[in-house]
Amino acid sequence: MRLVLSWLREFVDVSAPAEEIAEKVGLRGFEVASIEKLDDGDAVIDFEITANRPDCLSVLGLAREVATVYDKPITLPSSDPRAKIALKPVTIGSSDRVKVTIDDAELCPRYAAAVADVKIGPAPAWMTARLHAAGVRPISTIVDITNYVNVEIGQPMHAFDLAKLAGPEIRVRRAKPGETIRTLDGIDRKLEADMLVIADRDRAQAIAGVMGGAASEVSASTKLVVYESAYFKPASVRRTSKRLGLKTEASSRFERGADIGAQVVALQRAIALMEQIGAGTAIGPVIDCYPQPRSPKTLHLRRDRLTRLLGVSVPDAEVVRILTRLGLRVTSTPDGWDAVAPTFRVDLLREVDLIEEVGRHYGFDRLEATFPVVTTAAPPPDPRILRDRLVRRVLTAAGLSEAVTFGFIEAKAAEPFATAGHASIAVANPLSAKFDTLRPSLLPGLVDAVAHNRRHGRSDVRLFEIGTRFAADGETRGVAVAWTGNGSGDHWSGGSREVDFFDVKGVVEQLCGVLRVPVDFQPASESYLMPGQTASLVVAGGPARGEPAGLVGQLQPAIADARGLPSKDRVYVGELNLDVLSRARVAASDATRPLPRHPSVVRDLSIVVPDTLPAAIIRGTIQSAARVLAAPLVSISFFDRYQGKGVPSGSVSVSVRLTFQADDRTLTDAEVQQSFDTILAALVRDHGAVQR
Amino acid sequence: MTLPDQSAVAAHLAAFESELAQAKSARDAQSVRDRYLGRKNSVVASWMQLIASAPADQKKNIGRYANELKQAVEARWAQHQESAKFLDVPAGAVDVTLPGRVPLLGHRHPLTVVRDELEEIFTRMGFTVVEGPEAEDEWHCFDALNMPAEHPARDMQDTLYLATPLKGESGESGRPDDLRTLLRTHTSSMQIRYMQAHEPPIRIVAPGRVYRRDNLDLTHSPAFSQIEALVVGEGISLADLKGTLLAFARQMFSPKARVRFRPSFFPYTEPSAEIDLSCWQCDGAGCAMCKKTGWIEMGGCGMVHPAVFEAVGYDPERYTGFAWGIGIERVAILRYQVEDIRLFYENDLRFLEQFPY
Structure with a gap:
């Protein structure tokens, strides 16, 4: 304004x-x-x-x-002849020049009008200068007067050329099916049945509260006008304005709520201005259709409530002064005040609205700064917050940096990751095609972040993100990692190598270990990951046993390529469902285990087995053989895997380190040897293993 | 003995260098030096002794050559001593100046760094940190927050709606038809969810991502993060709100920070205000960061509107409360002097690596 x-x-x-x-x-x-x-x-x-x-x-x-x-008095517009802001004294009645009928009093509770004999021409310089300054383009005497009144007292007005109205009559009604109107801006608009129009006998002449029609527009030859000064229901004007994509000075006032007490005053002011600048005179009485006059609302303000909400005691005189200056009629009551909320203050609906008025003008700067009294201990935070912090700590410690990408992405980035049964959700009203789909996975965003870094000369990129994924069956929290370039740190001593499956798997194993989630890795196939380089994670025990928890693998080069990554880049990724991992955490005892009091014995076992035999099977065979052993087996670790000279093709040499240890005694060589032989025998029997 | 001359100087210097080069230890080198420069029985000492017995016209020359040799050998010795520090090392010694194998260490995202700090400060003040869903229903996002169906904030222009609704978390709302139809435009929806599930007193902060129908440019983003606070109890006042924000600002920005409230309008608070903090760079004197105003706009706040309490079934006569929301990007932009909000979402490692572990 x-x-x-x-x-x-x-x-x-x-x-x-x-x-x-x-x-x-x-x-x-x-x-x-x-x-x-x-x-x-x-x-x-x-x-x-x-x-x-x-x-x-x-x-x-x-x-x-x-x-x-x-704290100064305000000069209100008045019909006193000496008034600075003059109102024309008028009588209310019906006019023999035009008949006004409200068909829909819900959308138009009040419609006032006045007929005037006018001379069209340019308005005087003082008026046009003011309008200019206020940001309104001067047009002609009559139109300028309506705009002047609108800026001055906030009542939008319109003027129809009476000669162009059929009837002559004004009917406030809803649009008829298929009805159209050419508005003042020269555009033909289709009206809908719930839009309110101002019509003559035959057709719509204005869209109520939004814009007048071209057919009855005031022109240089206009002799008689009808001034309109009405109140339209805010929601209706808003809906119509939005539906038509037509926002005007008038619509933006009506949709927030005009003053239902100002319609006649606005006409009085317009007539006074018209006479003052010699642009015309009113003919006959002012018409005021106001079937159900509203009375202003009286609100009660309790002194005690005021003090409690603001946290400061405002002197009584100050309360009365503020509310009175704002235009409220205030009377004292034993516990506070009654205040009549004027019709122009559409925002004053309940006590708290008065408290805001008092606080605002008393000055928020005069409030003390106190700290709310703590009466109870704070409950623990959302467990997801602590979990996510832990995940973040593990992953940053593993050398990955945290990324934040958008929750929505472009459809074609999402498409490869929207797997069967998890179609991605589209945004109904996206502003840009780049953000038109909710991410079904964190990977597309992360892959784009890797591509961004590769484009900017980074060859080694390690990123992770913790965030929300969306699918029809709800949103889930996930964590994803992406790794390309060096697998180890780059060092002058050499020995750097490219990242592979086991780098990402290792990070995931570490994370599951810290979260105390037992998981199995199983060969898997997933359309966005390379066959033979993909594993799915399944919870291996505990409360969520058997639930799928995520995937690890190499990104399909075609997808990497489509997102702008150099084609020779290998990108390894992993994504875990944190909601599942939360459910799958195994409660651990806080008690520590005593350190072993007897020494352990380590034996290395090298066997040649078919190269398709998974390590997990070998481990399983060893574990089940170990159940009956004299010497307890406490650890199995794979420390070498060799194919080549000396190993038949189709076979692989696997080296396993076995650690034996008993709680209650020092193991004898014989016990260990016997156990070792039992394990070897099981491997020979089950897998045709040959000891090397 | 022949008298020293220029060629004798050069020959001795060459011999000195070669003997020094062959020295196998610091002790060897020292004895080489002493043979040339020692007070007794050294080359230079013997030359000096010659002066006394030399013919008068030769005395001056001998002195000059002796001095010349002495200086040259001393200079070479000093050089040797300097490099010996590095050369005279135990067998198998490493070059400690070569770079070490630095373990890989990732970096937290700057928005996380800020969020963690906010959470820590509020936890110290007795707040509980909670989270909520990003896909919301209209009731939690709008209706319950005193924004009825016709409210302008519900415009399709501001809110992103979903083409097909999402299922809510099971049992969370207790309604079988719990369907999420939009992306939350503010974290205020979490106020409602928390109040529905808990009784006062309440003291929470709810950080999270929010979404607006906005274009991505230098200063705007269609997705960003907020942190929302809600305190509800008996007798909570606007002065308490001011005091809490002041305590926060003094821990987060500057011990001298001041809080200013500018009255404003939000449907879910009354009274409502914009939060201004005194600029912590110039302490209110006016600088580039605060655009010469001395104040930094931080977010919106106010006393919880009674209609919001009514929506969640609290008695607004008994309970009062305050709430505020501030943008986490906003804090990060100011703190890290980031000129382009897009840097937060590009995830360029050259940017991310500037932030702590």
Whole structure:
């Protein structure tokens, strides 16, 4: 709202400079967008008006705020002949020139109108200068008067050329099926059945509260006009304006709520201005269709409640002063005050709204700063927060840096990752195709982040992300990792190698270990991962045994390529469902285990087995053989795997380190040898293993 | 003995260098040096002795050559001593100046660094950190927050809706038709979920991602993160809100921080205010960071609107409360002096590696 300073001063006698007014009113809740100095010494302060204060989309509304800030009286428009802001005294009645009927009083509770004999021409310089300063383009006497009244008191008005109305009559009704109108901007618009129109006998002549029609537009040859000054239901204007994609000065006022008490006053002001500039005279009485007049609401404000909510005791006199200056009628009651909320304050609906008014003008800067009393201990945080912090610590310690990508991505980035039964969810109203699909997986975003880094000259990229994935059966929290380039650190001593499956698997194993989730890795196939380089994770025990927990593998080069990664790059990825991992955590005892009191014995076993035999099977065979052993087997570790000279093709030499240890005695060589032989025999029997 | 001359100087210097080069230890080298420079029985000493017995016209020359040799050998010795520090090392010694094998260490994302710090500060103040869903239903995101169906904030222009709804978490709302139809536009929806599940007193912060129908540019992003606070109890006041924010600002930004409330409007709070903090770089004097105003806009706050309490079944006569929300990117942008919000989502390692582990 562009407030012209000289216009404001007609309402409030305030001599302070624009900067001071702007700052003070700014601290009462009206953000200042700019201050503009005009050539003639005048100034314009552009205030941003919050949605709850449509009354301040006018000079009068802001004048009330200024009057309260400076504690000065306000000069209201008056029909007193000496009044500075003059209203024409009028009589209310029906006109023999035009008949007004409201068909839909729900959408239009009040419609006032006045007929006038007019002379069309340019408005005087003082008026056009003010309109200019307020940001309104001057057009002609009659149109300028309606705009002037709108800026001044906040009541949008319209003028119809009476000669162009069929009837002549005005009917406020809903649009008929298939009805169209050419609006003032020259565009033909299709109307819908719930849109309110102002019609003559035959057809719509204006879209109520939004824009007038071209057919009855005031032109240079207009002799008689009908001024419209109405109140339209905010929700209806909003809906119509949005549906038509047509936002006007009028619609933005009506949709936030006009003053239902201002319709006749606006006409009186328009007629006074018309006479003042010699642009015409009113004919006959003012028509005021107001079938169910609304009475202003009385709100009760308790002193005690005011103090409790603000945390400061505002003196009674100050409460009364503030509310009265703002235009409320205040009377004292034993425990506080009754205040009549004027019709222009559509935001004052309950006690707390009055408390805000008092607090705002008393000054939030006068509040003390206290700390709320703690009466109970804080409950523990959401377990997801602690879990995610732990996951983050493990992954950063493993050398991966944290990424944050968007929850929505482009459809074609999501498509390869939207697997069967998990179709990705589209955004109904995306602003850009780049963000039109909710991510079904964290991987597409992470792969794009890897590609970004590769494009910027980074050959080694290790990233992870913790975030939300979306699918029709709900949102889940996941963690994903992506790794390309070096598998080990780069060092002058050489020995660096490219990342492979086991780097990413190792990180995932570490993470599951820290979270105390037992998992099995099983060969798997997934369309976005390379066959033969893919494993699925399955919870191996505990409360969520058997649930799938995620995937690890090499990204399909075609997908990497489609996202702009160099084609020779190998990208290894993994993604885990953190919700599943949370459920799968095995409760561990806090008690420590005593350290072993007897030495352990280590034996290495090298066997040649078919190269398709999974290590997990060998381990299983050893474990089941170990159940009956004399010497307890406490650890099995694979420390070498060799194919080549000396090993038949199709076979592999596997070396396993076996550690034996008993709690209660020192093992004898014979016991260990016997156990070792039993294990070997099981491997020979089950897998045709040959000891090397 | 022949008298020293220029060629004798050069010959002795060459011999010295070769003997020094062959020295196998510091002790060897020292004895080589002493043979040339020692007070007794050294080459230089013997030359000096010659002066006394030399013919008068030769005395001056001998002195000059002796000095020349002495200086040259001393210079060479000094050089040798300097490099010996590095050369005279035990067998198998390593070059300790070569780079070590630095274990790989990743970095937290800057938005996490800020979020962790916010969570820590509020935890110290007795707040509990909670999280909620990003896909929401209209009731939790709008209706319960005093934004009825016709409210402008529910415009398709601001809110991203889903083409097909998502199922809510099982049992969370107790409704079989728990369907999420939009992406939450603010973390305030978490206020509602928490109040539905708990009784006052409440003191929570809820960090998380939020979504708006906005374009991605230098200063805007269609997805960003917020942290929301909610305190509900008997007798919670606007002054308490101010005090809590002040305590937060002093821990997070500057021990001298001040809080200013500018009245504003949010449907779910009344009174509502914008939070300004005194600029911690210039302490309010005006600088580039605060655009010469002395104040930094931090977010919105206010006293919980009674209609919100009514929506979750709390008695607004008995309970009062406050809430606020601030943008985590906003804090990160100011703290790290980041000029382009997109840097947070590009995940360029050259950027990420500037932040702590």
